Amino acid sequence: MDVPSPTLFALLERIHGHLAWLGLALMVHPVFALRRPGPPGRPTRTSAWLAAGLVTAPYGIGWLIYPTYRERVKPGLLIDALPYALAFETKEHLALMTLALAWGGALCLHFGGGSPAGRRAARVVFACGALTGVATGLLGIIVASRAHGAW
Numbered sequence: 001m002d003v004p005s006p007t008l009f010a011l012l013e014r015i016h017g018h019l020a021w022l023g024l025a026l027m028v029h030p031v032f033a034l035r036r037p038g039p040p041g042r043p044t045r046t047s048a049w050l051a052a053g054l055v056t057a058p059y060g061i062g063w064l065i066y067p068t069y070r071e072r073v074k075p076g077l078l079i080d081a082l083p084y085a086l087a088f089e090t091k092e093h094l095a096l097m098t099l100a101l102a103w104g105g106a107l108c109l110h111f112g113g114g115s116p117a118g119r120r121a122a123r124v125v126f127a128c129g130a131l132t133g134v135a136t137g138l139l140g141i142i143v144a145s146r147a148h149g150a151w
Helices: 006-033 042-080 082-112 116-146
Strands: none
Touching: 006 042, 006 082, 006 116, 042 082, 042 116, 082 116
């Protein structure tokens, strides 16, 4: 689906980024909450699932706007700003890794949260997801500064 206007593209692009940062903020909560001994409480479990969901939502929006990006933005980047085009591709791979780690952390917590090893695994997976997510977000900001919907 082609996004019909630069304004709508820019709006969706910003929603995409803001939801991703909110998901990352929620991913950090279990990293700290799971340092405490004992089974995780309801707030920790809830934030884990919300983090996975809020990281998934921008991924879906990204799929929606990608055809327009590929048609209208990417060609100019490839010609005029190749490093930004390559940074975008790196961002996409890191985003998929972040998505997998968010869901992996939530599933680790869900199935293994009753044991110290399961909580430790969930904490590590969420921490790795948060780190790849921050790298993704920073690359997204850098690419968006050059590649935008004002075609």
